[in-house]
Amino acid sequence: MSSALMVGIDCSECSDRAIEYAKEQAKISNAKLFVAHVIEWSPFTFSTVQENSERHKRREEELERAHSKIIGPVVDRLKAEGIDVEGLVRHGHVADTLHRLAMENGVTNIILGRQGTSKLKSHVFGSVGSHLVQASECPVTVVP
Numbered sequence: 001m002s003s004a005l006m007v008g009i010d011c012s013e014c015s016d017r018a019i020e021y022a023k024e025q026a027k028i029s030n031a032k033l034f035v036a037h038v039i040e041w042s043p044f045t046f047s048t049v050q051e052n053s054e055r056h057k058r059r060e061e062e063l064e065r066a067h068s069k070i071i072g073p074v075v076d077r078l079k080a081e082g083i084d085v086e087g088l089v090r091h092g093h094v095a096d097t098l099h100r101l102a103m104e105n106g107v108t109n110i111i112l113g114r115q116g117t118s119k120l121k122s123h124v125f126g127s128v129g130s131h132l133v134q135a136s137e138c139p140v141t142v143v144p
Contacts, residue, residue: 003031006088006107008098008128010037011070014113018143019074022111026083031108033078033085036101037070039063041091063089095131102138111141 007022009015019035026033039062071087078085088105090097102110110132132140 003029003108004034004106005029005031005109005111006034006036006098006102006105008036008038008094008110008112009070009074010113012113012115014115014143016113018111018113019078021141021143023078023081023083025109025111026085031084033083034088034101034105034107035071035074035078035085036088036090036098037066038094038097039066039089039091040094059091063091095128095135098128099132099136102136107138109139109141110136111143114142114144 005022005026007018009019022033022035025031041059066089067087071089075085075087088101090101092100098110098112101107112129112132114129129140129142133142
């Protein structure tokens with residue numbers, strides 16, 4: 001079975017350390033590396049067609065911006081270093097979405113930083129990390 005690793009990133013210093021750790025592990029094991037960024041997205045629904053249309057447009061713009069500003073530069077740098085890498089950006093609950101992406105892509109280890117930024121700062125180890133550790137079907141590595 002070939003291995004695949006996934007690192008969840010959020011533009012924090014801990015996230016940068018997680019990327020470096022994941023890169024080294026991918027090199028050692030000759031594994032494919034998925035770099036994932038999840039944009040928190042509320043399940044709240046709007047009531048009018050116009051509001052739903054505007055929300056969908058905003059969502060698509062956020063995905064494109066995250067690909068070009070967050071994932072793209074990381075993927076390009078890792079490719080230049082000889083890593084087999086693919087970028088993933090999704091909306092959703094961070095832990096659930098990372099878990100789903102890991103299962104969909106045959107990931108054998110999820111890697112993330114211990115502490116993130118913004119709203120995620122209080123969530124990453126308290127919620128996202130612990131949720132993944134408890135719910136994941138594969139090992140989770142938390143990088144300090």
